[in-house]
Structure formats: C-alpha cells, structure tokens
Amino acid sequence: MGDLELWEQKLRDKGIRWTRQRRIIIEVLLASTRPLSAQDIFAKLEGDYPKLRLSTVYRNLNSFKDNKIVRALNLNGNEQKFELINGHHHHHLICIKCDDILPLDCPLKEFESKLKDDTGYTILDHRMKIYGLCPNCKNH
Amino acid sequence: MGDLELWEQKLRDKGIRWTRQRRIIIEVLLASTRPLSAQDIFAKLEGDYPKLRLSTVYRNLNSFKDNKIVRALNLNGNEQKFELINGHHHHHLICIKCDDILPLDCPLKEFESKLKDDTGYTILDHRMKIYGLCPNCKNH
DNA sequence: TTGTTTTTGCAAATCATTTGCATTTGGTAA
DNA sequence: TTACCAAATGCAAATGATTTGCAAAAACAA
Numbered sequence: 410m411g412d413l414e415l416w417e418q419k420l421r422d423k424g425i426r427w428t429r430q431r432r433i434i435i436e437v438l439l440a441s442t443r444p445l446s447a448q449d450i451f452a453k454l455e456g457d458y459p460k461l462r463l464s465t466v467y468r469n470l471n472s473f474k475d476n477k478i479v480r481a482l483n484l485n486g487n488e489q490k491f492e493l494i495n496g497h498h499h500h501h502l503i504c505i506k507c508d509d510i511l512p513l514d515c516p517l518k519e520f521e522s523k524l525k526d527d528t529g530y531t532i533l534d535h536r537m538k539i540y541g542l543c544p545n546c547k548n549h
Numbered sequence: 550m551g552d553l554e555l556w557e558q559k560l561r562d563k564g565i566r567w568t569r570q571r572r573i574i575i576e577v578l579l580a581s582t583r584p585l586s587a588q589d590i591f592a593k594l595e596g597d598y599p600k601l602r603l604s605t606v607y608r609n610l611n612s613f614k615d616n617k618i619v620r621a622l623n624l625n626g627n628e629q630k631f632e633l634i635n636g637h638h639h640h641h642l643i644c645i646k647c648d649d650i651l652p653l654d655c656p657l658k659e660f661e662s663k664l665k666d667d668t669g670y671t672i673l674d675h676r677m678k679i680y681g682l683c684p685n686c687k688n689h
Numbered sequence: 690t691t692g693t694t695t696t697t698g699c700a701a702a703t704c705a706t707t708t709g710c711a712t713t714t715g716g717t718a719a
Numbered sequence: 720t721t722a723c724c725a726a727a728t729g730c731a732a733a734t735g736a737t738t739t740g741c742a743a744a745a746a747c748a749a
Contacts, residue, residue, distance in 0.1 A: 426694095426695065426696070426745085426746055426747075427746080427747095428695090428696065428697080428745075428746070429745090430696080430697070431696095446736090447736080447737080448735095448736085460697085460698065460699095461697090461698090462697075462698055462699070463736095463737090464697085464698080464699080464700095464737085464738075464739085465696080465697055465698075467736090467737060467738070468696080468697085468738085469696090471737095471738090483623040487627070487705075487706080487735075487736065488735085488736065488737095489736085489737090502664065502668060502670060504670070505673065511668060511670075513664070516657070516660045517656070517677075520656045521679070524642065524653070524679065528642060528651060528683075528684075529683070529684035529687075530642060530644070530651075530679075530681040530682060530683055530684065530687075531681050531682040531687050532679060532680075532681040533645065533680050533681045533682065534679075534680045534681075535677065535678060535679040535680060536676070536677070536678045536680075537657075537675065537676070537677045537678075538675060538676045538677075539661070539664065539670075539672060539674075539675040540672075540673050540674040540675060540676075541670040541671050541672040541673045541674075542670060542671040542673065543668075543669070543670055544668075544669035544670065547669075547670075547671050566714085566715055566716070566725095566726065566727070567715080567716095568714075568715070568726095568727065568728080569714095570727080570728070571727090586705090587705080587706080588704095588705080600728085600729065600730095601728090601729090602728075602729055602730070603705095603706090604706085604707075604708085604728085604729080604730085604731095605727080605728055605729075607705090607706060607707070608707085608727080608728085609727090611706095611707090612727095627704075627705065627736075627737075628704085628705060628706095629705085629706090
C-alpha cells in the first residue's frame, strides 16, 4: 500500500469522503518537503485542474486541520502553511533570507511537564520556530 | 522619570518623532498585561481620539517593530499581537478556552547553541507558544 | 441505480493589513 | 519666536488571505 492509499484510509476512517480534490491536495502535500500555503497548493494544481477553486483548497485544509490530518503553521508573516501530520512531531528552523526550512526535533518534553506542575495548566500543544541565516546565506 | 518618559526617550534616541499618536499607543501597550492587536489598541483609543485611524496604529506598530520597540506575535489565528520589548525575553502560555495568557521564561538557550553547532545556521530569533487549558477552564 | 448527504464551483463578502496623496505636525535652525 | 522641511497623519481606497451562501455535482450507502 502506497503513501497515498494510507492517507485515503486515514480520511475514510474519520468519515471524510475521498474526493478528487482531496486526493490531489494530499498528493501535493505528500510530494513537498516543506509546509505549503493554500496558495502554494492551488498554484501547483490549477494548471491540471482548471475548475479547482482556492476556496475548495481552504475548505479542505481546514477540515484536515480539524481532523488532525494536517497541522497549520505561521512560519512567517500573514499566511498559514500546512503540513501533513505523519507522527514525527517536530519544529522548524527557517532561514530569513532564502526561506530554507529545516525540521527540528522537539526539545520541549520535560519543559512541558515542569510547566504543567508549575502552572496547573493542562498542556495541549505547542509551536516553536527558530529564525536564522543558513550557512549559505551567511556568506552572502 | 515615569515609564512613559522612558519610552519617549527610547524613541527619541532612535530618531523617531514623539507624536501624540505614538504616545497614546505606547500608553495603551504599557497599561496592558497582555499582547494587543492593532484593533485592540484602536478600540481603546477611538473614543477619546476620534480622528485616530487604524492605519496610523498599524504604521506605528510596524515602525516600532522595525526599531525593536515592540515584538510582533502570532498567538492565535490570523491577527498579529504586539507587546513592548522591555528586556525580559519570554514566551507565552495561552489558554485556548478563555484566552488567558501567561508569560514564560525561555528554556531554549542551550538548545540554540547546540542548534548552531549542528546546523551551521546563525540563530537570530525564535518564537515559542504553548497552548493548554488553565486550571479554571479545565473544570468547566 | 436511486436517494440522501456532503462537497464543490462560483461569486461575493469579510477581515487584517497596506498604500497613495494632500494636509498637518514635530523638531530644528535662524 | 518664527519659518522651514522632512516625517507623520487623516482619509479613502486597495490589497491579500480567508470565509461564506447557494445551486449544481459528486460520493457513498442501501
């Protein structure tokens, strides 16, 4: 069973219908090594699927988000980026010059448990982003 | 010298003119225990200053951001929130139900130096947000 | 294949944020 | 103080991301 069929099953298990639009959105996310915005996804698809609408992309990404199929990130300014949730919890290191993105292991496990004790909060989720200059951009 | 005069001096030192609009925006930020959106600030001021425009608030917040007077945060969905930079570097713990916000000490110092060694990146900045339920909301 | 329910296409609305331009204002030098 | 100039503001309109309403189309269960 390929990756795509795996995601199809995941959606079906949650009672989400497997439409052509959902399939191609997942395919684009699967093929990408970095989080993508709704616009990014739409741009990659509109050539082959002229009837596809940006609103459909948004609607599905939001539905995926609610069903924990994708995670939404605010890496830069205004637009959300989305990535499939594949079990490996991680964060991102972003080059502010070339926009390169590196996934990072999460260093916050024990911090969170201490936090829980200190504050009485139930910790549900977190986000971490590190900004910097990649080795290449560093030297112009 | 009060807090306000301190910020006035800070702006003047950077060559930023001290206008009435800038003063009242800083006053609102100073009075708040939590980061505020441009809308939040505007809403608190428009009654007393009917001529003030939202665009003026945005323009000044952006100028403050460029001059490291405020820090911009994406705590929730789409809108940026702003807080004065007062020297104490910290993060935020946010209750997803009542929107309570707690400042957190930063646990990332050594993580960053390890990161620098591992990746070759020059680390410039970072953001961390923790989401959870506050003790009160936890019990309905 | 039929019927029910969900999803999509499409157009238009909404919300955060930015921009252009004429007018006003803050700071400075006379 | 006054006059000047650069920078900031008021105002209106534009932009860009995201959402919404509704009729038509597609998915899935029976």
